[in-house]
Amino acid sequence: MTLPEAGPLGVFGGTFDPIHYGHLRLAETAREALGLTRVRLIPAGQPPHRATPGAAGAHRLAMARLAAASNPAFEVDPAEVEAAQASYTILSLERLRAELGPRRPLVLLLGVDAFLGLPTWRRWTELFDFAHLAVANRPGYSLGGAAMPAALAEQVSRRQATPDTLGAAPAGRLVQFAMTPLAISATDIRARCAAGQSLRYLLPPPVVDYISRHQLYL
Numbered sequence: 001m002t003l004p005e006a007g008p009l010g011v012f013g014g015t016f017d018p019i020h021y022g023h024l025r026l027a028e029t030a031r032e033a034l035g036l037t038r039v040r041l042i043p044a045g046q047p048p049h050r051a052t053p054g055a056a057g058a059h060r061l062a063m064a065r066l067a068a069a070s071n072p073a074f075e076v077d078p079a080e081v082e083a084a085q086a087s088y089t090i091l092s093l094e095r096l097r098a099e100l101g102p103r104r105p106l107v108l109l110l111g112v113d114a115f116l117g118l119p120t121w122r123r124w125t126e127l128f129d130f131a132h133l134a135v136a137n138r139p140g141y142s143l144g145g146a147a148m149p150a151a152l153a154e155q156v157s158r159r160q161a162t163p164d165t166l167g168a169a170p171a172g173r174l175v176q177f178a179m180t181p182l183a184i185s186a187t188d189i190r191a192r193c194a195a196g197q198s199l200r201y202l203l204p205p206p207v208v209d210y211i212s213r214h215q216l217y218l
């Protein structure tokens, strides 16, 4: 299968500590539902919002590469892990924009839990200047209601669009898409690992092997 290089590019950042089927299914569903030509996975370096990851950046990058290897539409971007300073999504989007030019539609992919936290991100309203946002459902979280900050609700009502419109502009719209709900989290995987429990069927076999070979999360 030859994939076109132009067309909307999915951008999917995360701690990926470790990458699991919740992440991979979100990326694959977005590719299909939103007409993305490729999805770029960007493991975070030292994330500004949260505790130090359980595995070093080099391990999280290696696991993302193993997980992405079997999907020709997925690619892994090492820049945040390799950068000396803290990761900020806005900086990655600025970099991608400079790399890909002003016209290519970029679609930042997020689970709804991450989306609800958006107002705490650096220069968060500027994200829409560089990319569209696409939000996937995740068990245990919902859009709207009391958990939705007012500033975010305002962006949702102003920018809400349908997936078929994403290719018509480089940035600025907001869509939701539905994925098969998967109540998998990296936190749960790390806890299972520490308890000596099986990780099978929660993440790809090469990643399970990598974790055990490098004795991560013990």
Ligand code: ATP
Pocket (backbone or CB within 6 Å): 013, 014, 015, 016, 017, 021, 022, 023, 026, 109, 110, 111, 112, 113, 114, 115, 136, 137, 138, 139, 182, 183, 184, 185, 186, 187, 188
């Ligand atoms: P942790 O448990 O360590 O917080 P996580 O499993 O939530 O990790 P992250 O790397 O923090 O994974 O998440 C990266 C992105 O993937 C976020 O946008 C998050 O919302 C999304 N995501 C992670 N797991 C799922 C899932 N099971 N379903 C839908 N979205 C998910």
